[in-house]
Amino acid sequence: MSNAVELVIEGGRRSSLVQGVRELWISREVIWAFAERNVRLKYKQAALGVAWVVLQPLAFLTIFTIIFGRMVHLSAGHTSYPAFALSALVPWLFLQTAVAFGAQSLIQEGALVRKIYFAREAPVLGTVLGSGLDFAIGLALLFILGPMLGTRLSWAVVFILPLMAVLSMLATGVAMMLAALYVYYRDFRYALPLLLQIWMFASPVVYPLSHVPSHLRDVYIVANPAAGILDGFSRTLAEGRPPDLGLLAVSASVSLLIAWGGYRLFKYMEPGFADVI
Amino acid sequence: MTWAVRFEDVTKQYIGEMRHWHLRHDLVRIGRKILSQLQGQVREPEKRTALDHVSFEVQEGEAFALVGPNGAGKSTALKLLTRISHPTRGRIRLRGRIGALIEVGSGIHPELTGRENIWLYGRILGMSRREIARRFDVIVDFAELPHVLDIPVKMYSTGMQLRLGFSIASHLDPDIFVVDEVLAVGDASFQVKCKERMLELLKSGKTLLFVSHDLTAVETICSRGLYLLDGKVQMIGDVNDVVRTYLGWVDARYQERMRREIVPSSSSALTIENISFHDEAGIEQAAFRTGETVEIRLEVTASLPIERPIFSLGISDGRPGTLILCPMPVDAQAPEVLLGPRTVSCRINRLPLLPRVYQAWCSVRSGRTEQDVFDWQVVGAFQVAEGPAGNGRAPASHIHTDAPIHTEYEWQW
Numbered sequence: 276m277s278n279a280v281e282l283v284i285e286g287g288r289r290s291s292l293v294q295g296v297r298e299l300w301i302s303r304e305v306i307w308a309f310a311e312r313n314v315r316l317k318y319k320q321a322a323l324g325v326a327w328v329v330l331q332p333l334a335f336l337t338i339f340t341i342i343f344g345r346m347v348h349l350s351a352g353h354t355s356y357p358a359f360a361l362s363a364l365v366p367w368l369f370l371q372t373a374v375a376f377g378a379q380s381l382i383q384e385g386a387l388v389r390k391i392y393f394a395r396e397a398p399v400l401g402t403v404l405g406s407g408l409d410f411a412i413g414l415a416l417l418f419i420l421g422p423m424l425g426t427r428l429s430w431a432v433v434f435i436l437p438l439m440a441v442l443s444m445l446a447t448g449v450a451m452m453l454a455a456l457y458v459y460y461r462d463f464r465y466a467l468p469l470l471l472q473i474w475m476f477a478s479p480v481v482y483p484l485s486h487v488p489s490h491l492r493d494v495y496i497v498a499n500p501a502a503g504i505l506d507g508f509s510r511t512l513a514e515g516r517p518p519d520l521g522l523l524a525v526s527a528s529v530s531l532l533i534a535w536g537g538y539r540l541f542k543y544m545e546p547g548f549a550d551v552i
Numbered sequence: 553m554t555w556a557v558r559f560e561d562v563t564k565q566y567i568g569e570m571r572h573w574h575l576r577h578d579l580v581r582i583g584r585k586i587l588s589q590l591q592g593q594v595r596e597p598e599k600r601t602a603l604d605h606v607s608f609e610v611q612e613g614e615a616f617a618l619v620g621p622n623g624a625g626k627s628t629a630l631k632l633l634t635r636i637s638h639p640t641r642g643r644i645r646l647r648g649r650i651g652a653l654i655e656v657g658s659g660i661h662p663e664l665t666g667r668e669n670i671w672l673y674g675r676i677l678g679m680s681r682r683e684i685a686r687r688f689d690v691i692v693d694f695a696e697l698p699h700v701l702d703i704p705v706k707m708y709s710t711g712m713q714l715r716l717g718f719s720i721a722s723h724l725d726p727d728i729f730v731v732d733e734v735l736a737v738g739d740a741s742f743q744v745k746c747k748e749r750m751l752e753l754l755k756s757g758k759t760l761l762f763v764s765h766d767l768t769a770v771e772t773i774c775s776r777g778l779y780l781l782d783g784k785v786q787m788i789g790d791v792n793d794v795v796r797t798y799l800g801w802v803d804a805r806y807q808e809r810m811r812r813e814i815v816p817s818s819s820s821a822l823t824i825e826n827i828s829f830h831d832e833a834g835i836e837q838a839a840f841r842t843g844e845t846v847e848i849r850l851e852v853t854a855s856l857p858i859e860r861p862i863f864s865l866g867i868s869d870g871r872p873g874t875l876i877l878c879p880m881p882v883d884a885q886a887p888e889v890l891l892g893p894r895t896v897s898c899r900i901n902r903l904p905l906l907p908r909v910y911q912a913w914c915s916v917r918s919g920r921t922e923q924d925v926f927d928w929q930v931v932g933a934f935q936v937a938e939g940p941a942g943n944g945r946a947p948a949s950h951i952h953t954d955a956p957i958h959t960e961y962e963w964q965w
Contacts, residue, residue: 286641308675319663386658392635393676546638
């Protein structure tokens with residue numbers, strides 16, 4: 276046992292980015308276990324189980340189509356409104372689920388946090404990962420239902436991989452930030468649904484990006500990194516065109532910044548988690 | 553021998569009291585802080601120190617105990633060690649994988665089946681899939697649950713859930729394992745099982761850190777220990793000495809409390825103003841040693857005349873029943889009538905009592921009317937402290953909690 280690795284826990288704040296990432300790599304099984312646990316629980320506890328994942332976007336789609344498509348006569352330019360709405364809703368719902376459940380995940384696992392050690396990022400990352408399954412199901416729905424609504428598929432569909440990578444990064448960053456704050460400030464229970472609602476209406480989910488006045492568009496895109504990503508999704512999935520790469524680059528940069536900031540904040544607050552949770 | 557765990561000058565502070573944080577309060581606080589800093593005042597936030605510059609070392613393969621009263625910092629130390637909580641200052645060094653049997657079962661989810669829980673909780677605890685696959689059957693057998701493996705844990709009895717949690721946690725196969733009060737949960741057979749598993753792990757060369765209020769278990773399982781009080785190290789050494797010192801403190805504090813609560817006590821006819829305990833030379837003492845002489849002095853005031861007063865003094869160890877009873881002989885030179893203040897004393901030669909705190913009881917009767925004027929009640933307390941061991945080394949917890957009477961004895965084969 277003398278050859279066992281020595282672990283040194285230094286008092287005070289810790290730890291470097293490299294150390295943090297290395298520890299996450301060591302904890303990959305734990306992250307995966309949390310993801311699996313979340314998914315199993317989600318489908319066990321809810322009576323309709325998997326059906327919810329399909330029902331949720333369909334319900335939103337119906338409402339949006341009736342209100343914005345028929346009553347307000349919002350047009351989606353190159354494609355039908357329902358096709359646009361569904362292609363933006365599926366990634367948005369992933370973002371929303373990942374952030375909402377990711378933010379609560381640490382509190383939810385409070386008993387575990389108080390009593391055993393694991394990388395504290397694991398429940399948050401596991402939740403985001405678990406939401407990925409919802410996204411995959413939503414995507415399948417879109418591929419099945421899309422042609423009936425007027426989506427055009429093309430080779431551009433390969434862009435959903437980089438788009439998904441950027442979206443996941445953004446979701447993780449925001450979820451980490453909120454999860455850390457949530458441990459200390461329970462006010463977020465009430466603030467979070469409101470924030471997410473505002474975020475949705477500030478994103479091109481119910482209306483396409485082309486409806487944002489052009490003099491505001493630069494601010495809009497920098498301030499809301501979800502905008503460029505969601506626009507990219509609706510272009511690739513509904514219109515069969517590749518995303519605006521300039522736009523995507525801006526969104527990716529801002530998302531990276533948010534992910535980094537969220538991680539730093541999480542790490543800064545982490546030493547106190549077990550004491551206040 | 554090399555060490556497996558090292559605490560180097562470790563301090564842990566909690567900020568303020570435990571509370572939920574409110575954004576509004578914090579914004580106000582931050583505002584105030586900035587204001588007061590602008591005015592040149594610096595105010596340190598209130599901090600509670602749970603561990604205060606604690607250093608110790610646990611050797612590989614050793615069973616090490618942490619003892620002390622509630623709130624002394626034992627559990628905090630274990631939490632730092634298991635990385636649940638983070639030290640404020642200092643350094644903790646560990647060699648080998650660490651596993652905890654702290655309040656098992658928190659990771660078991662009621663909606664999932666036993667099988668799912670083993671797979672998921674096992675991995676959250678840090679086992680790899682391969683390790684779980686290899687130990688799956690052993691875990692199930694140890695928990696005695698093969699027949700209910702595929703039904704949700706919420707259908708299990710509390711005992712079954714407990715066994716499952718303990719079984720998963722105890723098969724983590726750590727090099728260093730930490731046990732905090734698990735022996736307090738579960739039924740008797742489960743506790744025996746826990747203890748057996750601990751001894752089994754110890755025998756296979758693992759290092760153990762043990763926290764329990766069951767000092768008998770501490771002394772039988774551990775070889776060395778640490779006595780913590782208010783976050784500070786009081787003593788590190790042989791487990792018997794550590795437990796002995798700790799129990800001495802417990803006794804002294806108990807006695808102090810008794811002393812404050814009891815005196816004076818009174819009836820309608822008589823008040824005991826003060827009770828004091830003196831040694832052979834007549835000097836007042838709070839603690840004595842087995843075999844010494846104790847003189848118990850009572851300062852009384854009779855508010856009504858008591859004809860031919862007969863005092864009785866008794867000694868108990870807090871449990872029902874009197875160990876020693878010293879009624880005043882009828883021919884003692886008691887005054888014919890007791891009225892006003894007076895001092896009376898009783899001397900016990902060669903006190904045959906083992907270390908712990910004892911209560912002094914008293915009653916007073918009138919020899920003429922044959923009636924109690926002061927009912928039998930506790931009037932004071934004194935301590936018999938640890939002395940040179942008369943009968944060789946017996947575990948300190950036995951001396952302090954088992955039969956209280958001391959006699960000379962000898963074993964022969």
